[in-house]
Amino acid sequence: MYDTVSKRIGQLAQITALLGGLGLFAVIGVTCVSVAGRALDGLGLGPVPGDIELVELGIGFAVFSTLPYAQFFRTHARVDLFKPAFGARPNxxxxxxxxxLMCALTLVLSWRLWLGMLDKAAYHETTFILQIPLVWGYRAAMAxxxxxxLVALFSVLRAIRALILPETHTEVQS
Structure with missing residues (x-):
């Protein structure tokens, strides 16, 4: 059962990272079209209206989308200065x-994002140019x-399992 849950959580983390990557490609596309429009302004073209707003929303989503992947596949920045000096159990x-710690941080970030989302929804805040409701970006990030x-909680379970059952401790496969 553990292996099935691990596989599904890993797939979920990969899907969110892929969605974030698609969002990042969309941001790149909007930026390229907008810059080209600015360069060709004399020919009747112009920048994409609200390009900065679209980039802000897209980048925010892309950044949040990488968090589950980085947590599951242990690709966060780490400093393993003392790791070689310790044995397997202390590690x-x-x-x-x-x-x-990462689970606590993830839960706190989620809680604060939730409160921010409620605030944006209550006050019906929108972007300046395109009038996109800011709550949409918060909802996407909250999802x-x-x-x-889920990934952070599973990662804690995985670490506990590796501590209790060291023979089952294996590296994460990407």
């Missing part, structure tokens, strides 16, 4: 502490943060 304890919370 598994350190891994568990790191996973607990990804729900996945990030």
């Amino acid at each position: 598994r304890v350190l891994d568990l502490i790191g996973e607990l 990804v943060m729900v996945v990030a919370c």
Whole structure:
């Protein structure tokens, strides 16, 4: 059962990262079209209206979308300065502490994002030019943060399992 859950959580993390990548490509496309429009302004073309707003929303989504992937596949920046000096068990304890801290951080970020989303919805805030409701960006980020919370909780479970059952401890396959 653990292997099935691990596989599904990993797939979910990969899907969110791919969605974030698609969002990033869309941002690149909007930026290129807008810059080209500015360069060709004398020919009747112009920049994409609200390009900065679209880039802000897209980049925000792309950044949030990478969090589950980085957590599941352990690709966050790490400093393993003392790791070689310790044995396997102390390293598994350190891994568990790191996973607990990342889980706490993910939960706090999600909580604060949730409160921000409620605030944006209550006041009906929109972007200046395109009048896009800001709550849409918060909702998209919140959906990804729900996945990030699931991944963070699973990562803690994985670290506990590796500590209790060291023979089952394997590296994450990407």
